[in-house]
Amino acid sequence: MLLLAGLTLAPLAVMATMPSTNFNGVITVPPQVDATNFFNSGRWNISTTTPYVTSHTLNYTNIGTMIGSVGWEFDNGPLAAGGRGLSDNFVNDSVSAAIQGSTYLWVSATNIVNKGTLLVGAGGDDGAVELVDELGGL
Secondary structure, eight states: OHHHHTOOOOOOOOOOOEEEEEEOSEEOSOOOOBEEEEEEOSEEEEEOSSOBOOBSOOEEEESSEEEEESEEEESBOOOTTSSOBOEEEEEEOSTTOEEEESSEEEEEEEEEEESSEEEEOTTSGGGOOEEEOTTSOO
């Protein structure tokens, strides 16, 4: 009890969701992203053991190149009740924009716009890109 009296209790640092995150360089190490808006104009080439996910992201915009081994999961999570759900918007917004997963590419959003390339390698999910909108599919 006496030992506890001498301890100074500092408040715990709580990480808050950032409004936006922007990437415009070369990304080779998967960053931890907790942001409402995700914008990429750079070049990603990352390797992960599970599909890359962000936290609390409602809007995704890509005008760059994103290559991922194992792949990508573009959605919103974790939800308060657990699990993941639909993000609001996913926009692959340029003819030169490309997102490629070696085995996995999942886009789950209310609004999906693709002007570029979405690709999964031959070993992935029957070579399919999974796009799910608010109606359950495209």
